[in-house]
Amino acid sequence: MEATQFLAIQTETYKLGFIGAGKMAESIAKGAAQSGFLPAPRISTSIHSNPARRVAFESFGVKVLPQNRNVVEESDVVIFSVKPQVVRDVVLELRPLLTKDKLLVSIAAGTKLKDLQEWAGHSRFIRVVPNTPSAVGEAASVMCLGGAATDEKLFDAIVGLSGSGPAYIYLAIEALADGGVAAGLPRELAMGLASQTGSAFMASKTGKHPGQLKDDVASPGGTTIAGIHELEKGGFRGTLMNAVIAAAKRSRELSQS
Numbered sequence: 463m464e465a466t467q468f469l470a471i472q473t474e475t476y477k478l479g480f481i482g483a484g485k486m487a488e489s490i491a492k493g494a495a496q497s498g499f500l501p502a503p504r505i506s507t508s509i510h511s512n513p514a515r516r517v518a519f520e521s522f523g524v525k526v527l528p529q530n531r532n533v534v535e536e537s538d539v540v541i542f543s544v545k546p547q548v549v550r551d552v553v554l555e556l557r558p559l560l561t562k563d564k565l566l567v568s569i570a571a572g573t574k575l576k577d578l579q580e581w582a583g584h585s586r587f588i589r590v591v592p593n594t595p596s597a598v599g600e601a602a603s604v605m606c607l608g609g610a611a612t613d614e615k616l617f618d619a620i621v622g623l624s625g626s627g628p629a630y631i632y633l634a635i636e637a638l639a640d641g642g643v644a645a646g647l648p649r650e651l652a653m654g655l656a657s658q659t660g661s662a663f664m665a666s667k668t669g670k671h672p673g674q675l676k677d678d679v680a681s682p683g684g685t686t687i688a689g690i691h692e693l694e695k696g697g698f699r700g701t702l703m704n705a706v707i708a709a710a711k712r713s714r715e716l717s718q719s
């Protein structure tokens with residue numbers, strides 16, 4: 463709540479910086495800039511090792527500064543978007559600049575708020591599990607503020623589900639397109655149809671149970687139930703469940719390394 467108020471008060475002027483110019487930072491920055499939520503010139507980052515990342519950010523107007531410290535100095539809100547394995551060293555290195563007037567945010571999977579706050583030397587730190595659909599304003603983001611840290615025990619499972627989950631859906635879309643090609647469709651048509659068939663939005667927009675949505679598609683004795691039969695024989699549901707469980711386990715491992 464405090465953080466929400468902070469953002470509400472500062473919305474007209476605040477500047478946002480990313481430490482770690484990776485894919486997730488790009489998705490958040492793009493969503494913020496292209497939705498008009500935050501003008502791109504008020505967003506900055508710096509390039510650590512891969513020069514191609516400069517073009518990715520500059521292409522939609524984000525400022526690329528020389529060093530991490532320049533990003534911190536420039537920003538009111540600093541998002542740590544480096545890998546979990548390096549976030550400790552990066553926060554410690556920048557600690558002298560991480561004054562309490564800056565709101566700090568980490569999106570690093572499996573990195574506990576208690577540790578982040580200790581490394582930064584103060585508790586104005588928020589932990590967020592975002593996902594890449596933020597680039598088009600369709601993120602599922604979960605955040606944990608300092609005072610609500612008891613909710614954090616759910617975060618490994620959240621990383622496994624909504625953090626990593628978009629990749630499972632993209633895999634399914636690609637596989638559906640491959641199926642279309644196998645059944646005789648040109649690749650481009652198959653890919654377009656498969657993408658539009660990624661119907662996750664139906665579950666959120668209609669509020670219907672996915673089982674009901676599935677039943678609505680499957681006509682008696684029809685094509686869909688024949689396809690579903692094959693998916694069930696292949697252990698589709700169990701495989702997806704195992705994917706979420708494996709990713710959550712990996713998130714827990716990262717928090718212990």
Ligand SMILES: NC(=O)C1=CN([C@@H]2O[C@H](COP(=O)(O)OP(=O)(O)OC[C@H]3O[C@@H](n4cnc5c(N)ncnc54)[C@H](O)[C@@H]3O)[C@@H](O)[C@H]2O)C=CC1
Nearest residue numbers: 482483484485486510543544545546569570571592594625
């Ligand atoms: N990609 C995703 O869908 C999601 C990612 N996350 C988290 O976001 C973070 C970033 O993930 P990605 O963007 O996928 O990884 P990425 O590898 O694309 O981005 C990390 C970036 O940090 C840079 N970097 C490395 N060391 C640095 C340093 N010392 N100073 C500044 N920059 C440095 C790298 O050059 C790279 O561009 C991770 O902690 C991950 O757990 C969380 C949820 C979803």
Ligand SMILES: O=C(O)[C@@H]1CCC=N1
Nearest residue numbers: 571621622625626627
């Ligand atoms: O693969 C990863 O480790 C990150 C965290 C969640 C999604 N991507």
